[in-house]
Amino acid sequence: MKTKLFLGARLKRLRRDRGLQQTAMAGLLGISPSYLNHLERNQRPVTAGVLLRLAQAFELDIRQFAAEGGEQGSAEQLSEVFSDGMFGDLQISRQEIVELADNSPAVAEGVTRLYTALRELRRTPAGIDGAEGAERALITPETWVRDYIQSCRNHFPDLEEGAETLGGALGDPLSVAEPLRRRLKEAYGVEVRVVGPEELQGASQAYDPQRRLLQLSSLLRPENKTFGIAYQLSLLEFHPIIARLLEAARPPDSGTRHLLHMSLANYAAGAIMMPYGTFLAAAERYRWSIDRLCAEFGANVEQVSHRFTTLGRQGARGIPFFMLRIDPAGNVSKRYAGERFPFSRFGGTCPRWNLHAAFQAAGQVVTQLIETPDGHRYFTVARTIERPIKTELSGGLLAIGIGCDIAHAHRLHCAEGIDLERAPVTPVGPACSICPRxxxxxxxxxxxxxxxxxxxxxxxxxxxxxxx
Known part of the structure; x- marks a missing residue:
């Protein structure tokens, strides 16, 4: 018996995001406005024909559009919220959670935001000056920015277009950093210097607008020096684009605005170093080999892995990867979802995923087939990386984990020689508090x-x- 597909909330959100009235959207799909109204109210299931017309009219990835998760207020995130002990006596069923997420996505998102604020309030130490009664958002800047980037599917077309034009113009087969440095100097009068860490007083880079001087720490690794130059160039070159994106995002306070500003400039820096079309073509040519792409674009493992998660251009999508970065204690410092991978919003990762084991195999590529509780399988790759700054202290390793739906695994260099049909599969889950295993x-x-x-x-x- 086939499962009926009810996507009313997603259809309504898509229509509103595109600024369409029901009549206009119905016309694009070749259906009547009354039928679209029934679809949006989940009074009719979405048929295969309507899905195909959606894909054609809006250049959608239907798997991604129909998948649960990846958005605030999704059923998975609500399950994690209601796993809190304060709701234990309510006995809220999975069916009720799914109905709330599907039928009232804005309300579901509001619940998630309130719970996020509550968690931040819980961890605010009592007695801190200004902690009580201050006019400030209880959701931390990093949480707000992470959610905003995820709501945009970690893809910003305007930045991509500008970076691709600039990156193509600056392309140099022998050097990556040098043409970036020249652009800064010739277009903006900015000089780049590498200085000792003492001059930067703990910073890895600093820009002085009065002196038109960008200083980079001598402790930065070569690829991170290049990225630092690209970052500063992005701030200057794409100032109008970033300003428009900030205005549209409407961050709640100045701290969040600054963090989003930095995140968007980081995004553009990666896009300059690895221009979209050129990078995607190379990724396909090298079967998504991270090492080959690092050598081709003068980037490091983290930069390439992060770039994998941004390839969402309509009509030219890459493989929908997800990515995490953790430290040896399991703290998650970077998290980008792919199509439907059930990340824990408020917790860490499943210990059965060998992302954690990468620290015992430093420098080696560790692959694993995993299966989530909903029966979906993913091919994952984990490896350690070094922090951007060289230090004399030990314990400087982080671990990067990326993965994709097993349907894409045959396209990957690191999956060669693995029998994807018969290889062992490790059952994993989200946070223990919501894992049904x-x-x-x-x-x-x-x-x-x-x-x-x-x-x-x-x-x-x-x-x-x-x-x-």
């Missing part, structure tokens, strides 16, 4: 909404057995 020895917390099945006369594999 019963027999997991790695479970750290009991799942919300389930009755524990603990008994003093019987010990199970999982420290928190529960009634399914």
């Amino acid at each position: 019963l027999d997991c020895a790695y479970r750290a917390t009991p799942p919300a909404g389930h009755k524990l099945a603990v008994h003093e006369h019987r010990k199970s594999i999982s420290p928190y057995p529960f009634v399914a």
